[in-house]
Amino acid sequence: MTKPNRSLPSTEQLRFEKIPVVVFNEALEASLEIAHAIATAIKDKQSKNEQCVLGLATGSSPIKVYAELVRLHQEEGLSFKNVVSFNLDEYFPMHPEALQSYVFFMQQHLFDHVDMQKENIHIPDGSIDLEDVSAYCKRYEQQIEQLGGLDIQILGIGRTGHIGFNEPGSGIDGKTRMVTLDHLTKKDAASDFFGEEHVPRKAITMGVGTIMKAKKIFLMAWGESKAPIINKTVEGALSDQVPATYLQSHPNTVFYIDEAAAAKLTRYETPWVVGDCEWTRELIKKAVIHLSLKTEKPILKLTENDYIEHSLAELIHLKGPAYNINIDVFNQMQHTITGWPGGKPNADDSKRPERANPAKKRIIVFSPHPDDDVISMGGTVIRLCDQGHDVHIAYQTSGNIAVFDEDVIDYAEFVCAYHDAFSMEQNKSEMMFNQILTQLKSKAPGQIDSPEVRQIKGMIRRVEARSACRYIGIQDSNIHHLDLPFYETGLIKKKPIGPEDIGIVRKLIEDVKPHIVYAAGDLSDPHGTHRVCLDAIFKALKEVKEHDWAKDCWLWLYRGAWQEWGLDEIEKAVPLSPGELLKKRRAIFKHQSQKDRPLFPGIDSREFWQRAEQRNKFTAQQYDKLGLAEYEAMEAFKRFEF
Numbered sequence: 001m002t003k004p005n006r007s008l009p010s011t012e013q014l015r016f017e018k019i020p021v022v023v024f025n026e027a028l029e030a031s032l033e034i035a036h037a038i039a040t041a042i043k044d045k046q047s048k049n050e051q052c053v054l055g056l057a058t059g060s061s062p063i064k065v066y067a068e069l070v071r072l073h074q075e076e077g078l079s080f081k082n083v084v085s086f087n088l089d090e091y092f093p094m095h096p097e098a099l100q101s102y103v104f105f106m107q108q109h110l111f112d113h114v115d116m117q118k119e120n121i122h123i124p125d126g127s128i129d130l131e132d133v134s135a136y137c138k139r140y141e142q143q144i145e146q147l148g149g150l151d152i153q154i155l156g157i158g159r160t161g162h163i164g165f166n167e168p169g170s171g172i173d174g175k176t177r178m179v180t181l182d183h184l185t186k187k188d189a190a191s192d193f194f195g196e197e198h199v200p201r202k203a204i205t206m207g208v209g210t211i212m213k214a215k216k217i218f219l220m221a222w223g224e225s226k227a228p229i230i231n232k233t234v235e236g237a238l239s240d241q242v243p244a245t246y247l248q249s250h251p252n253t254v255f256y257i258d259e260a261a262a263a264k265l266t267r268y269e270t271p272w273v274v275g276d277c278e279w280t281r282e283l284i285k286k287a288v289i290h291l292s293l294k295t296e297k298p299i300l301k302l303t304e305n306d307y308i309e310h311s312l313a314e315l316i317h318l319k320g321p322a323y324n325i326n327i328d329v330f331n332q333m334q335h336t337i338t339g340w341p342g343g344k345p346n347a348d349d350s351k352r353p354e355r356a357n358p359a360k361k362r363i364i365v366f367s368p369h370p371d372d373d374v375i376s377m378g379g380t381v382i383r384l385c386d387q388g389h390d391v392h393i394a395y396q397t398s399g400n401i402a403v404f405d406e407d408v409i410d411y412a413e414f415v416c417a418y419h420d421a422f423s424m425e426q427n428k429s430e431m432m433f434n435q436i437l438t439q440l441k442s443k444a445p446g447q448i449d450s451p452e453v454r455q456i457k458g459m460i461r462r463v464e465a466r467s468a469c470r471y472i473g474i475q476d477s478n479i480h481h482l483d484l485p486f487y488e489t490g491l492i493k494k495k496p497i498g499p500e501d502i503g504i505v506r507k508l509i510e511d512v513k514p515h516i517v518y519a520a521g522d523l524s525d526p527h528g529t530h531r532v533c534l535d536a537i538f539k540a541l542k543e544v545k546e547h548d549w550a551k552d553c554w555l556w557l558y559r560g561a562w563q564e565w566g567l568d569e570i571e572k573a574v575p576l577s578p579g580e581l582l583k584k585r586r587a588i589f590k591h592q593s594q595k596d597r598p599l600f601p602g603i604d605s606r607e608f609w610q611r612a613e614q615r616n617k618f619t620a621q622q623y624d625k626l627g628l629a630e631y632e633a634m635e636a637f638k639r640f641e642f
Contacts, residue, residue: 031064055153089205094126124204153214161242165205174207231264298627353572361515370465378584385473398458468590506540521557
């Protein structure tokens with residue numbers, strides 16, 4: 001295993017962090033280190049002829065850990081015959097064979113691929129009778145205690161700060177028991193169950209007390225969405241309202257997180273507060289923007305006293321006076337603003353975010369789902385079309401799992417009515433309608449749709465996307481539905497990205513030979529689709545980068561519906577007029593199947609157009625607070641070198 005690229009806190013930073021935290025560049029690096037630590041423990045126990053007792057977690061966080069353990073077993077001979085496992089939790093009621101059960105999850109990701117003895121696998125049983133739960137939980141506790149407790153417990157963390165299903169209010173001495181799930185936990189699980197209404201209200205979980213008895217604990221957290229709760233857990237006060245804070249009192253707990261999840265830790269968000277810094281241009285920009293917003297003063301009005309009073313005396317001493325720092329950062333922010341996202345023809349582009357030449361560019365906007373383009377950068381696409389660029393929209397997935405069943409019935413019924421209204425042959429359409437109706441009525445919550453239903457759902461998304469494209473000025477010939485194979489499982493869980501996916505993306509890039517590529521850089525997408533789609537683009541661009549045309553191709557990343565780039569990260573900000581913002585909203589409305597109540601709303605209950613519009617307005621307001629020009633709204637981008 002290659003040495004991971006990781007960051008440990010300094011002595012000064014430990015004044016803020018109450019739990020050891022190791023920060024990695026990527027989740028994969030951290031996952032490999034955890035997997036190898038578990039493998040070492042297993043082999044150490046084997047050498048002593050002892051059993052290794054593991055506490056295991058589910059969810060997206062440990063998937064790469066399990067994948068590496070499977071690889072170690074299959075390729076390097078790591079045996080699991082001496083391993084006894086106890087899973088943290090399970091929904092209740094839940095049949096073990098259900099797609100959402102943690103039994104199914106563990107079999108899929110670990111147990112079916114290693115040589116563990118079946119009698120050594122323990123997962124809370126969500127199918128037992130309610131009156132038997134209490135006695136069952138006591139036996140679960142006793143089984144762990146009889147083996148001397150857990151040698152290693154791995155954990156994820158929920159937005160409420162829950163570990164296992166120990167929700168806010170859980171006590172530090174709690175044992176295995178049945179709990180009622182917090183509404184945020186249910187909302188986060190809604191996508192797995194195809195709707196929040198299908199998420200079980202209860203679960204069986206190990207208690208915090210059980211977890212705290214583990215000899216060693218590894219907690220994992222990946223992505224920007226986990227940054228706020230990681231900050232509360234690591235730097236906040238111990239509280240039953242954030243059960244993960246109990247880990248502050250555990251003698252051998254380590255948090256393994258990626259840089260995105262670490263973003264709100266003091267050593268990342270305001271490193272100048274904890275000690276001396278290497279004052280790069282990027283860090284100076286971050287500090288000045290933070291100071292401006294903190295003091296509620298425009299950048300150009302910041303004084304030396306403002307710097308000194310907010311732990312930035314060192315910056316003034318090394319890079320001052322304040323006036324020079326202010327001017328430099330103000331100019332950097334000013335130069336991000338452009339009304340010409342494709343470059344302004346016949347203009348000096350030395351201080352503009354985009355090149356002037358060629359005046360008319362070939363542009364591909366990659367959209368992971370069939371509405372991310374208009375939600376995330378619809379105003380910019382409108383501007384690019386109005387300014388005469390050759391704009392292509394590439395929808396990477398069909399988006400077919402995000403359509404309500406009733407929409408399918410409506411569309412199928414319309415086909416039948418169409419044939420009837422025009423006295424056309426309708427036997428086939430009636431048979432299709434009845435077949436689909438039967439399939440949908442007999443489908444259990446979360447069950448995979450039939451190929452016919454998935455095809456109709458994909459067609460619905462495709463029709464809506466094409467309607468939105470036409471509305472904002474995209475030619476039909478420039479609309480590309482890639483339907484990447486990795487997505488077509490019918491489940492929330494997708495296949496890993498493969499050569500076929502990359503090849504499809506690469507072919508489009510080679511056909512268009514773009515000067516600019518836009519892609520979704522929203523790594524907090526709860527479904528993971530954005531991550532996979534971006535990875536396909538990265539790999540495809542790397543494969544073509546030696547071509548002459550590719551050397552002049554720039555990649556810009558936008559953020560999806562979940563959040564925006566930080567002000568210090570933005571490298572191109574495109575102002576939108578009130579009219580353009582309204583046109584963007586109407587383009588989003590073309591996606592009727594996602595209107596009012598999308599099937600997978602994520603952590604935000606607002607409609608997609610509301611999230612996008614309020615985010616765009618907020619970005620403009622933040623620029624205004626920094627002392628820059630006041631605009632109605634802004635869409636923001638960050639350039640990525642490939």
